[in-house]
């Protein structure tokens with residue numbers, strides 16, 4: 001679960017070096033089926049790779065550049081009502 005809007009370009013699997021299929025911000029390796037998430041920070045637009053990103057206690061990725069986790073509106077939404085459907 002990550003809070004990053006939009007998504008970045010293609011990437012290569014770090015497990016096997018294979019090509020990744022892109023499904024929105026998600027990447028799925030076509031060889032070993034490793035999954036990860038690539039996107040941009042909603043606040044500072046830094047490139048976010050889930051594999052390089054620390055997660056907060058609530059599960060959101062923390063931006064390494066600006067320290068943002070989830071967008072405020074998403075946190076409010078999550079606290080107000082469960083089952084938002086964000087992967």
Ligand SMILES: [Zn+2]
Pocket residue numbers: 013014015016017018029030031032033034
């Ligand atoms: Zn792979």
Ligand SMILES: [Zn+2]
Pocket residue numbers: 041042043044045046063064065066067068
């Ligand atoms: Zn940021």
